[in-house]
Amino acid sequence: xxxxxxxxxxxxxxIAKCEHDLRPVPKDNAGRxxxxxAVDTQLxxxxxxxxxxxxxxxxxxxxxxxxxxxxxxxxxxxxxxxKRAIHRPFRFIGEIETxxxxxxxxxxxxxxxxxxxxxxxxxxxxxxxxPPAPALSGAGADEPFTAEQIRKxxxxxRSMGLKAGFMTQAEVDDALGISRQPDEQLAA
Numbered sequence: 001x002x003x004x005x006x007x008x009x010x011x012x013x014x015i016a017k018c019e020h021d022l023r024p025v026p027k028d029n030a031g032r033x034x035x036x037x038a039v040d041t042q043l044x045x046x047x048x049x050x051x052x053x054x055x056x057x058x059x060x061x062x063x064x065x066x067x068x069x070x071x072x073x074x075x076x077x078x079x080x081x082x083k084r085a086i087h088r089p090f091r092f093i094g095e096i097e098t099x100x101x102x103x104x105x106x107x108x109x110x111x112x113x114x115x116x117x118x119x120x121x122x123x124x125x126x127x128x129x130x131p132p133a134p135a136l137s138g139a140g141a142d143e144p145f146t147a148e149q150i151r152k153x154x155x156x157x158r159s160m161g162l163k164a165g166f167m168t169q170a171e172v173d174d175a176l177g178i179s180r181q182p183d184e185q186l187a188a
Contacts (some may be wrong), residue, residue, distance in 0.1 A: 005060040008129070011122045018115040022108075035075050039067050039158075042082035049086065050093045062093060069097060070104075077107045150175035 026032050044068050047059040070078040079102040088099050145167050150158065159166045174180075 008122065008125055011025050011118055011125065015115065015118045015122065018118065021080075021111055022074045023076070025071045025073075025075045025078070034162055035079070037070075038079050039070060039082055040064075042079065042086070043067065044081065046090070046096050047093060050090045050096065054120050059093075070100065071183070073101075073104050074108070077104050080104075080107055100115075103154060144171060145175075147171075149174035 025035050032109065034050055040063050041064045043057070044056050046055070047063065051059065068084070073081070078100070083101045084103050084107075085096065085100050088103075090096055090099065145153075145161070150167065150172055153161065160165070162169060162172065
């Protein structure tokens with residue numbers, strides 16, 4: 001395997017991961033229940049941080065409301081934001097949603113920047129692996145090569161021009177002064 005040959009697959013996987021992180025909260029009952037539980041776990045920790053003497057049952061209504069309030073964010077973004085919020089200071093439990101949303105905005109910016117960079121890298125690699133055919137200008141594009149141009153070409157270049165259909169064998173022979181037999185002229 002060539003060094004770096006797996007780069008397109010790695011970048012595609014990174015793009016898929018970023019796109020996955022930006023998916024909305026699941027709509028199906030099982031997916032939604034899993035997300036609700038994960039976010040609730042993080043909110044329980046945040047509630048205990050701000051109200052250390054409160055029983056988790058006392059903050060259940062607040063946590064349920066917060067889970068619903070954060071469901072408008074992408075699933076992984078809201079979960080990651082609630083995890084990161086544990087490192088932020090809070091005086092009141094009412095400050096938590098504002099801070100979680102601010103953290104979510106940072107995460108969204110990170111994910112979108114990463115996604116754009118990965119897509120640029122994928123496009124760069126694709127261009128490097130599949131370069132466009134060089135555009136011909138002048139002779140060969142819309143007009144035939146002149147005899148002088150054909151004579152200046154190396155045999156390898158003439159051969160490529162013949163194979164690509166930019167010139168005919170008859171044009172090459174005429175330019176090089178090679179005479180052809182009458183039956184060869186009919187075949188060309």
